[in-house]
Structures are given as structure tokens and as C-alpha cells.
Amino acid sequence: MLAYIFGVVLFALGICVSVALHEAGHMLTAKAFGMKVRRYFIGFGPKVFSFRRGETEYGVKWIPLGGFCDIAGMTALDEVTPEEAPRAMWRFKTWKRTVVLSAGSVTHFILGFIVLYAMAATMGLPNVAGTPVVSAVSDCVRDGSTVQEANNPVCRPGDPAPAKQAGLQPGDKVLAVGGKRTPTWSDMVDAVQSASGPVPIQVERDGQTRTLTVDVPKVVRPKTSGEGTQQVGAIGVTNTGMFAYNPVTAFGGAAGFTGDMFVNAWERLLEFPQRIPAVVQAIFGGERDPNTPVSVVGASRIGGEAVEAGLWPLFLILLASLNFFVGVFNLLPLLPLDGGHIAVTWYERVRDWIRRLFGKAAGGPVDYTKLSAVTMVLVFIGGAVTLLTVTADIVNPIRLQ
Template identity: 75%
Template sequence: MLVYILGVALFALGICVSVALHEAGHMVTAKAFGMKVRRYFVGFGPTVFSFRKGETEYGLKWIPLGGFCDIAGMTALDEVKPDEAPRAMWRFKTWKRTVVLGAGSATHFVLGFVVLYLMAVTMGLPNLENRAVVSEVSSCVRDATTVEQVNDPNCRPGDPAPALAAGVQPGDELVAVGGKEISGWSDVLTAVRNSSGPTEVKVLRDGELKTLTVDVPQLTRPSPEGGTEKAGAIGVAPASLLPYGPVEALGGSAQFTGEILVQTWQRLLEFPERIPAVVEAIFGGERDPNTPVSVVGASRIGGEAVEQGLWEVFLFLLASLNFFVGIFNLLPLLPLDGGHIAVTWYERVRDWLRKLRGKAAGGPVDYTKLNAVTAVIVVIGGAVVLLTVTADIVNPIRLFPQ
């Protein structure tokens, strides 16, 4: 239980660091362009401590769930002091304001990439493409009538070890078995299952193609339809994580980042249709593992991962959460940063069209006219947060269902 609590606390700390860096992204870019940054605080509520350095006040508040960066004149309606007016954010060029507003999400993307890179060079990245990479070579294979017997590591005298005897090594990627090309681990299972006797196996090892001969025995194995059947087996296990060197990890992490961003966007599009399942879970229905989770739920899953020693799950979840927050924050809805970016570019395009018609630039957008829409979005967002937090407390998603 202590390890679980530690895992929850570490994941929550990771989220707090992410949020703090998000706001730091706004602050650093705003200062770089010469905008006036009044305050940078981590957390909400009463102030624990603060100090002033230059023109900016830095501080920490008691509730470590968020933070804020106070930039003078973020909109034309914000009150600014006379000395702040020349450096008010709304006076700067559109692209500079866009960079500052998008810097928070960019920070999440960079942080997610860094987490994935550290995973790649230490433990490897998840094998999402189901590549036929060997993680373990068994010391024997045997007849078995149950899955438990298949996975039993205890060897008996005379049990063959086909892959081990042929020289297959952990990290090898199987590219052909018995003359049939391999595109994924399912192809390996099919090819080996139908093989018997000396079989040519091609593997990619450290970038070099090697040809091995594996003597495949036909063994008694559990049948997918029930009962038993005769099938080939060589004693190899698939890799759930793919290792990378320090240099190749850059490309691998970048590619993996792209894949996660695409998947995250797809999950975001599916978000509304999964809310009813969250409500159902609150009232006793089985919790769908694909339903949205709150910070509470993500922290609980992180705690379970640490408790079971699955640090790769912990780090992958933390990276995925950063990508989700980064994309979500760019949605063109107020009060999200994406909403402010949309308004900024609306002003730019509107003034460009007015210029083409020989008219003067229009005034800044009146944000008060958007208050009703903003309030609706805030209420809906608050309701979703309340639902997911409640579900994560009364019926949480678990890595290992009890």
C-alpha cells in the first residue's frame, strides 16, 4: 500500500510539474518578445510564499492543481497601468501573440517527447506495431494441455530448446520463417505453428541479416477451439518494449510521438460519445477501460503501475497525458489558449479583409460578447470533470481488476 501511495503521489507531482512548465512556457516566450509579465504562480488559493525578481512576482500557492501566468493586456479589455500600456500583449503582432499562447501546449509536447526519449534509452518504447522482436528465449519447450503448462519455466530432462539451440537471441527481429516473410508477431505464431523439423529462420540482429536453422518440434498444445492439437513451438516470447540507442532513440521517440498525437486526437473526437458510459459506471455499471479519466483516475493508475513495478506504464501514461492536455488546450474554445488564438487570428483576418475593401482596421474583439458562450463551455467542462472524478473514486479503472 505504501508503494501504491508513493506512485500516486509521484504521478500527481508529475502533473503539477507539467502544469508549472505549461505556464512557464507562456512566461518565457512573453518575456522574450518584451511583453510585461506581472506574476507567475504555481497552484491556486492562498499564497504560501512569493518573491519579486525584476518586474515579475513569482510564488507558490497552497492548492497545487494548476497555476497561472499574468501577462499585462492579454486582451484589449484588460486593465493596464500607463507604464504597462506600450508592452500590453494585445499590441504585439499576431504571430508573436500566437507563439506566446501556443507555448503552453508546445511545452506539453516537448515534455511528452522527453519522457518517451528517456523510456527509449532506458527500458524501450511500447511495441505498438507488434514487430516480431524477441524479448526472451526459453530454455525449453514441452507438451502441454493448458496455458499454465505452456508458460511453466521449469524444464525436464530431454525437453528441447529449439530457438536457444539454433542461436536465436533476445533483441533479434524475426523477418522470415520457413521462407515466409514476417510482418508481425501473429505471422510468427502462424508460421511456427505449421512448421516441423529443420526450418530456416532469418533474423535481423544489430542491423545485420542472419540465417539460422531451427529444429521445430511438433508438440501437444491447447487448441483455440478447445481441447488439444499438434503444433510447432520454438520457445521465444515477443517484446512488449523495443530498446533504442541514444541516437536512434531520437527518431524512434519522434515517430512514436507522432503516432500518439494521432491516437490522442482520435480519442478526443470520441470523447463525447464515451461520457454516457462514465455516468453508467458511477451507478454500478462495469467501467469501460476506454472511458475518460480525470487527474484522480490517472494518478490511481500510475500508483498501481509503480506498485507492480511497471515503470514503463507509469512513464507512458505521463507522456500520453501531456499530449492529451497539449492538444485539448489548443481547441478553439474559450477560455482555452486555443480559443484566444482563434480570436487573435479572427482579428487578423477581419482586418485584412477590411483593408482589401479600403476600410480601416476594426477594433479589438469585445470579449464580453463571448461571455455567454464561455460560461456554457466552463459549465460543461466542469460537469465532465465532476463526472470523471466521481467515476474514478467510486468505480476506477484498474490495471489489475480485483
């Protein structure tokens, strides 16, 4: 139980640090460009303490769920003093405002990469794509009416060793079986199980493609669904669950994994609306789909269970993926997200460029009051989704087991 509580607290602390650094990204870039940063606070609600250094007040508030960076004149509607007016954010060039507004998301991306790099350099990265890379070659394959019998490493006289005899080695990436491409381990298993006799297997080894002929025997295996056994092909190899790296190669491994996580974050974002009905069903007793959105509460609970089970790779992957998702989400061109402010900034730039083409003066800053209704609707929707996910994570949380 202590390990679970420790995991929950540690994950929640990781989220708080991410949010604090998100706001620090805005603050540091704004200061670098000469904008005035009035306040930088971690948390919301009543103030715990604060101090002033230079022109900025730094502090902590009681509710550690977020934070804020108060930049003078973020929009033309913000009240500024005569002293602040020349340094109001809306007066700065478009690219500088864009850098400041996107700095929070960029910080999340950097944090996610750092977590992945540290993970790659110490414990490796999981093979989440199911890439068919051989981790071990068995001395033999044998009949087995149960999984335990089939995985028994003790070989009997006459048991075949197809992969070993054909020359397959740990680290080989299986590209094709019998001419059929095998992009994932499950594709390779399906191809092998349906094969029999001498079969060409194409592998990538040390950057070169080789073709090995494997004599695939038929063995007894338990059926994957239902009772009884079946005859399937087997060659005696196991898949790589974790890819190992050294401190140098970890950069490439983390970079590749980062790309995969960006794609995953975008796909999750596109699926987000259609997953909401399943969250509502889970609140009223339906089975909780593990692919439904989770709140900070749910993510922290999963992090706690991961620590309790000793699954530190899962804990770190969850923390990194949360940073990537929040970073991508925050760039959506919707107010009040940073991406919405970026969209308004570039709308002003494009609008003024078009006006100049027709010999007209610049149109001036966008009137945010005209966007307030849309903003409030989006805030309401965001609040409702947050309430739904938090409720579901309390009454019917996603569990590892």
C-alpha cells in the same frame, strides 16, 4: 500501502510540476517578446506566499490544481494601465502572440519527450505496438496441455528446435510468415499456429531483409478459450517487451515513441465524447471500461498502483502520455483553451488581410463579449465532464488488477 501513497503523491506532484511549467512557458515567451507579465502563480484559492521580482509577482496558492500567468492585455477587453498599454499582448504581432499562447502546450510536449528519453536511456521503452521482434530463441518446443508445461524450458529427447535450427536470432524483426505480412506479434503467432512443415519466414536483421526456412511442427497446446487442447504450429521464439537503448540511440527511440504517443493522444481525443456514457454507467455500478477518460484523481491512483507493483515503466508512460494529451487538448480551437485564443488571433489576421484586399482598414481586435456565451457553455461542459470523471475515479476507479 506506503508505496501506493508514495506513488499517488509522486504522480500528483508530477502533474503539478507540469502545470507550473506550462504557465512558465507562457511567462518566459511573453517576457522574451517584451510583453508585461503581472503575475505568475502556482495553484488557486487563497495565497500562501508571494514575492515580487522586477515587474512580476511570483507566488503559490493553497489549491495545487493548476496555476496562471497574468499577461497584461491578453485580449483588448482586459483593463490595462497607461504604462502597460504599449506592451499589451493584443498589440503584438500575430506570430508572437501565437508563440506565447502555444508555449504551454509545447512545454508539455517537451516534458513528455524528456520523460521518454530518460526512460529509454535507463530502462528502455515498452513495445506497445506489439512489433514482432524476437527477444529469445528457445532450445526446443514441446507439447503441453497447460501453459506451464508448454513453457517448460527443459527439453526432452526428440523435441524439435525449429527457430534455432533455422537460424533465427534475438533482435530479428519478423516481417512475414509464409508470404503473409505480420505487422504485429499476434499476427505472427496466428500465422505460425496455422502453418505446418517448411515455411519461409522473412526477417529484418541489421537493416537487411533475409528469408529463413523454418520447419514448423504441430504441438499440443491448451485452447485459448474453453477447456481441452489443440494442435497448433510453434517455432520457439519470444517477443521483445522492452526495447533497450544507449544514451545516444535513446534520442531516436524517444522521438519515435513520441510520434506514436501523439497519434494515440489524438485518437483518444476523437473517442472522448463517445466514452462519456460509459463513465456515467460506471458511476451507477456498471463495469468500468479501462479505456474511459480519467481525471487527475484517477491518473494519480493508477500511478500509485503502478509504484506499489514496481511497474515504474507504466508510471512514466502514464505521466508522459498525460502531458501529450493535455498539450494536444489545450490546442483545440475552443475558448477558453489556448487553442481558442490562437484561433481568434489568426481570425483577426486573415480578416484584416481580406479587408486590405478590398481597400478597407483593419477591423480591430475581436470583441470577446460576443463569444462569452459560447465560452460559458464550453466551461460548463468541461466542468461537468471533470465532475463525472472525478466521481467515477472515486466510486469505481480503473485498477491495474
